[in-house]
Amino acid sequence: MKIGIVGTGPMNVALAANWAPHNHQLRIGSRSVDRARAVVATIASKQVSAGDYYDAAKFGDVVFYAIEPASAVTTAAKLREVLAGKVVIDANNVLDNTSGLATHSLAEAIADAVPGARLVKAFNVVRAQTLTRVLPKKRPKLEGQYFSIYHCGNDDGARRTVAALIEELFLDPIDCGDLSHAYELEALGKLAEFLAKQRYGADFAINVAHRRASSPMDSWF
Numbered sequence: 001m002k003i004g005i006v007g008t009g010p011m012n013v014a015l016a017a018n019w020a021p022h023n024h025q026l027r028i029g030s031r032s033v034d035r036a037r038a039v040v041a042t043i044a045s046k047q048v049s050a051g052d053y054y055d056a057a058k059f060g061d062v063v064f065y066a067i068e069p070a071s072a073v074t075t076a077a078k079l080r081e082v083l084a085g086k087v088v089i090d091a092n093n094v095l096d097n098t099s100g101l102a103t104h105s106l107a108e109a110i111a112d113a114v115p116g117a118r119l120v121k122a123f124n125v126v127r128a129q130t131l132t133r134v135l136p137k138k139r140p141k142l143e144g145q146y147f148s149i150y151h152c153g154n155d156d157g158a159r160r161t162v163a164a165l166i167e168e169l170f171l172d173p174i175d176c177g178d179l180s181h182a183y184e185l186e187a188l189g190k191l192a193e194f195l196a197k198q199r200y201g202a203d204f205a206i207n208v209a210h211r212r213a214s215s216p217m218d219s220w221f
């Protein structure tokens with residue numbers, strides 16, 4: 001699969017580096033192609049190339065989208081045409097929701113800005129430092145549990161595609177239904193940020209404990 005990575009932050013690097021060995025082709029985009037090249041050099045995989053945001057968005061059948069959150073809606077709007085029809089993984093977390101009155105998530109605002117895209121909120125609850133630490137391990141577990149990766153979106157096929165990309169990394173996809181649940185996931189993302197900074201660093205996950213009877217992960221054993 002071709003995966004575009006819009007953004008050069010630690011989330012983008014952790015996922016690009018760990019999807020590359022699964023025979024995906026990836027293109028990482030930055031506002032500065034030189035910065036994207038420098039990031040690609042740290043991954044050192046022939047599967048990963050560099051470009052700007054537009055190049056990365058155009059390249060991918062799936063586009064992983066994680067940038068400075070205050071710019072996430074306006075930047076998505078600029079990529080509107082090139083993202084049409086694509087599965088877009090929105091991992092962005094809102095910075096400020098202090099009014100307590102918000103009912104509209106950042107994910108829904110991004111979806112409004114790119115109405116043709118098949119948007120899935122995912123990977124916003126796990127911390128980049130956790131992914132960086134655990135993804136190179138095979139089948140990473142913490143206290144006997146796989147790491148939950150929540151995802152939600154209005155397009156069932158897009159959610160399935162994202163779930164498969166999550167499972168490839170031996171993480172546990174938790175399907176949270178339609179995009180209205182992005183609001184709760186963004187709140188969890190903020191909680192995860194607090195727990196990382198104030199309590200546990202990289203060594204934690206906000207997990208769903210569940211029976212695996214019908215889980216595709218059964219086939220791992």
Ligand SMILES: NC(=O)c1ccc[n+]([C@@H]2O[C@H](COP(=O)([O-])OP(=O)(O)OC[C@H]3O[C@@H](n4cnc5c(N)ncnc54)[C@H](OP(=O)(O)O)[C@@H]3O)[C@@H](O)[C@H]2O)c1
Pocket residue numbers: 006007008009010011012029030031032035066067068069071075091092093094123124125126127128129189
């Ligand atoms: N870090 C985590 O643990 C974590 C976990 C979950 C979710 N997230 C979310 O993932 C997103 C990325 O976070 P991050 O910590 O990986 O990196 P970050 O430092 O927040 O963002 C880095 C990216 O944002 C871009 N950027 C900065 N200012 C911009 C602007 N004005 N317009 C357009 N792009 C701009 C940078 O572009 P250049 O490449 O051009 O420099 C870079 O690609 C955020 O929304 C964050 O909430 C982060």
